[in-house]
Amino acid sequence: MQYPWASVRYWQPFRIDALGLITLLGAEDINVWVGRLSQSKFTEYMPFLAGFIIAGDRFRIPNQSFHLYNITKGVYTHELAAWFTRWVQCQKFETTRSIVNWEVISTPRQRIHETALAALLAAVLLGFPLALTILSGDFYGLANALALVVMVMGRAYMIHLNRRAIDRSILRLAPSAAAKSSKTIVVTPNSKVVTMFIPSELIVPVFARNPQVTPAKGYECAQWISWAAFAVHVVALGMACLATQIYTVVLIIGSSILLCHGWGCDDVVDLRRRRDSDGNVVRRAYTCLIGSRLKATVFEWPADFEFRQLSPKSWALRGSSNNPALEDERSARRMDLYAWLDLSNEEEHSLVKWDLIPHHRNGDGSWDTEFKAKQKLIRELQPSILQIMDDAINHRNNNNQRREKLASDCEAIIEIKDSGSVKQCETQTHQRPSSGVSAEAV
Template identity: 35%
Template sequence: MASSVDTAAPEGPLWAPWHVLRHWSPFNIDALGLVTLLGAEEINAAVGRLVASAYLEYLPLLGAYVIAGDRFTEKSAGWNLYNISQGIHTTDLAAWLTRWMLSQNFETTRNYVVWTVTPPRSRKNDIIVSVLIGFVLNGFLVALTILSADWYGFANALAMIVSVIVRVYVIGQQRLAMDAMIDKAVANFGPPTGDSYEARRYEYKTWKHKHIGRKSGGLRLRKPDPPTTIGGNQSSHSDSSSPTNGHKQAVHQVQVVAAHQRPNPKGKYGKVWEGKPIKVLIIQSDSKAVTFEMPNELVIPPSLFIEGPIILNPRTYFVMRSIGWLAFAVHIVAIGMADLATQIYTVLLIVLPTLLLIKKTGCDDSEWVNTFTGWKSAILHSHGQASKPDGNQSAAEKADAKKFRKIRECWIGSRLKAEVYEWPEAYEFHEEVNGNAKKWVSGGPPPGEDRSKKRQDLYAWLALTRDEEESMDKWDLFPHIRSGNNSWWETYKKKKHALKEGRDAMGPQYVESRTVRPQSSQDDYTKPFKKPNRLATEVILGVSDGATSAPQPQLPAQAPNPSSPPHAPAPQPHHTDSVTTTSSAFPASSDAAGAQPAIHNNATVSSIEASLPRVNTQPSTTGSAQIDPSTTMTQSPTTVEATDEQP
């Protein structure tokens, strides 16, 4: 009897019916707290992109110290942002932007992202669903630890709940800061106009600031009014009547406020605020090139795309992060001391939501729908039930090939919307051979070939202007000429002019038509351009090895005859007492060089073979070269030659 009593399971308190789990320990797990250190990089990337999930917002995740340490706001190196429309380049990109772009799995060159500012998007339903999911799963862990009298497990559960609250607050402050910066950007750069939410909101705020400010200011001014000394009865009567008049005025203002309601974000408006659209090219750390179309107001400092969100309450933000560190420390210790059942459930509760969040479950940019669609198509195809292509389907595909294909859309915060597109398939180039003549045409890739990954094609799609090409050359995005080989440039110009017609309504030329003054081919010829000093002198100026000369003066340029052939050979440079100059730092000095020339009756070959200005390379007493004013000059689309020979 004594031995049987000694081997009996110890009894627990009567109020803990699951106390048996407390002593269920077939094996022990040591150093389980190290599990909380796993998945830090994945959480940094998933949480740092600031995209909300409809199901996982209130569930614990691995790597809670990433949130407490604010590591998801650290910027990444190796990124380049080129504001092509404004000619600005920076390597400083916001942390959320780099993480968001890496999570989109962009193609090498053919993705096009449109950023717009929308009315505030309500997430009330998503919040309710995620709160219910978090309450059930976290509540079960709390109930498990209490009913089994596992107090280390209870401390572990509380620490996990606190870490969830800290993460919700920290990420929420980042999103609120983004919305506040967008509101400020919209309001600071001119009042919005038209039938849009931004215009209505601006009018409401202006009215509120004007009328409510006058009301509060008027009531404050009544207090320090000194009593009048003329006629005591009159003064008493005036004082007694003032509150009544003030009360009537306040009631009138309240009625006006009731009539002037705040604009409804869900209301129907005639247009969406677009700002001043610009085109931006971003080169990722993995060398992928992505094109942005976005309002210029969003990249003017302080910009949420450059500096990132500016926290509205930095002190409270710091306090909550400190609480997050404390909860993380308790979580590390308590999970290792908890019972086995609590440990197993805790690991499942933090690992599964982490995996789902990394896969963007419940997020706007989730690819689950496309994945399931692909699986369905594969299954139907394997069973022979795939839809057979017909003539109508082929015609529809051809029509869609000329338009931007929308892949997904995503909200960051409640106001910033990103729409991810692919460049139209009809923009692809291929070379046609007609006898000995070859030309580049658009219309799609050849059958059986994949879409292009060349930067050259992307630059042709961008419909760059003269100024934008100069900026691209200065940023070293265009190749430099070596040994007179300019085949890349000739191909680029041919592709660019092959795509002048047949573009989609949206796209770079749509942005260009609204932001840049249209330029003709003649404008491209006559527009002056300063050569940067960074290019090799021997290559650009054609100076022989070891030859040096005094600084050459700027020669007056004349516009060539537009009727001249585009590919007329330039005269060969003479290296004996002569110098060869270029009209620009890159061969694409004229968009008309790749276009078909217009034939006029007065076009003659002599316009190309005109005489050139004579330059005396011997330095004068002032140290500069002398120019014969009686000479003339001829400029080809790529080079200008100066020689001593007379025609």
């Protein structure tokens, strides 16, 4: 007896190869690197792995493993914009020494040449499989190549709308160049603490919340089209001829690798360190844009801010002229970072409430004593974040001569006297006459 649908068993007008499953790889990395919204002059329009990440809008899902502490306002949140957490995750920050200064530029930067270069490169790389499949009669390969083009166009449109949403939020708030920045720190999932200065008006609408993309219907339509193209790509890749399969796999894997190494991106630079004329190990500052108006400058606390212990009860600033700091001697302690931040009493109280500063237990005030001594050394310098940033960008060390002179002249002496069961701590500062130091601050 023959089954009614026995013919279905032998129906094989085509075959589906498991090679299409390779398009599911690399989802986590693509999610992070695409979602940070930083533009690349090479890989902007290249096809990547894990196209469903874009089609499903997963790169806009917030990561709540990051914590932002607005020290100036005394506000804490772990609900941050998806692009911001992904951008932080892609940067190679130091444990405590990295600084990011966010600012709004008055004239939007139009990346016409970079966009044209990326489009030309993509046209060549995606045009070849189109010509190959048409001339060879590989129509499944042609469907695969067309699906790649559609996915790239859909991704470019969705990323463009997200960048434009950030620009629109900035224009709506219109913060001036002289707007006051809030002193903040961001704690990453791997316990790095990054100092950031962010315009106060932008913290909530740009950095804490996902900017609202418009038009919403167009964005949703791009998602549906991307889903359809991804489905065609998965099926057609396994049915294409071998030459098309090899080229497609090499193209999408190679492009994804270049993306995840930040090839052609402003926010990924040569991080190799060099030594300046005084022997200090330094790293070049760099800037990048998110959208066309939001600019980030990444640099580090200078080496002459490092503390050196003269004795168990004595601390001094290292300076840079006579005591060059080796890389393995650079501080990674949060105490030193809090001292560099020059916290006010209200700001210190906020850090205590957030459990970022140790609480006193059993009359032990050794941590607080050391911290106050280091803090007093920094206050003698009256540091300027703008000057530190300018020096880092221009690789200058000579402009810090007055600051270094004062750093070498200042020394904190910690005297601990026992009085019964309670330790009384006194901090003294000895300073030789020195010239004035700029008191400019952000």
